[in-house]
Amino acid sequence: QVQLIESGGGSVQAGDSLRLSCASSGRTVSTYAMGWFRQAPGKEREFVAAISWTGSSEYYADSVKGRFTISRDNAKNMMYLQMDDLKPEDTAVYYCAVDKRGSYYPVSERMLEVRGQGTLVTVSS
Numbered sequence: 001q002v003q004l005i006e007s008g009g010g011s012v013q014a015g016d017s018l019r020l021s022c023a024s025s026g027r028t029v030s031t032y033a034m035g036w037f038r039q040a041p042g043k044e045r046e047f048v049a050a051i052s053w054t055g056s057s058e059y060y061a062d063s064v065k066g067r068f069t070i071s072r073d074n075a076k077n078m079m080y081l082q083m084d085d086l087k088p089e090d091t092a093v094y095y096c097a098v099d100k101r102g103s104y105y106p107v108s109e110r111m112l113e114v115r116g117q118g119t120l121v122t123v124s125s
Contacts, residue, residue, distance in 0.1 A: 002027050002115055004096045009119030012086055020081040020119060022096030030074035031103035035059075035112045036081050038092035038121075045114070048094070049081060050107045059107055064090075086123045093118040 008020040022034070035050030049070040050059045058070050069082040079096060097112040099105050 002029055002032070002098050004029075004098065004116035006094060006096050006116045006119040009094060009121045011122040011124065014087055014123055014125050016086050016123070017082070017084045018086065018121060020083065020094055020096075020121075022079040022081075022116065024077050028077055029079075029098055030072075030077055033099040033105055033107045033112070034072065034079050035097045035107070035109070036070065036079075036094055037097055037112070037114055038090075038094045039118075040089075040092040043092075045095070047109050047112075050109060050112060051079065052107050053099075053104060057107060059109070083121070086121075088123050088125045091121060091123050093120050 003025040005023045031053050033053050036048040037045050038048050039045040051070045055072050067085045072079045095114040095118045096116050097114045100113040
C-alpha cells in the first residue's frame, strides 16, 4: 500500500506563501492520480486540489482556485501544493492522497484516499 509523507507546513501571515510537498515512502506514485485535502479545527476534511497522473489536468476547490497550484514531478516521485495569498481560513492540517484504485485512472475526487499524517498550516491575520 502506498504511504505518503507531507512536509512544508508552518505558521505564516495572511498574504504569505507556502509550498507543501508530498513524497511516497518507497513505492512509486508516478502513475497514480493524486490530490490534497485539508481539515480545519472543528470541521470535516475537505478536498483542495487534484492532479492527473500525467500532470496534464488539475482540479481545484472553489475556495482555493487562483491562489493554489498543484503540481507533480514524476521523475522524483513527488507532488506539490504551492499556496499563495494565504488567508486565515486556509488554516488546517493538509493531507496528500492517492487514487485508491491504482494506476492510470482519471482523476476522481471520491477515489482519492488520504495516506499521510498531514502537515499543519497556520495563517494569522
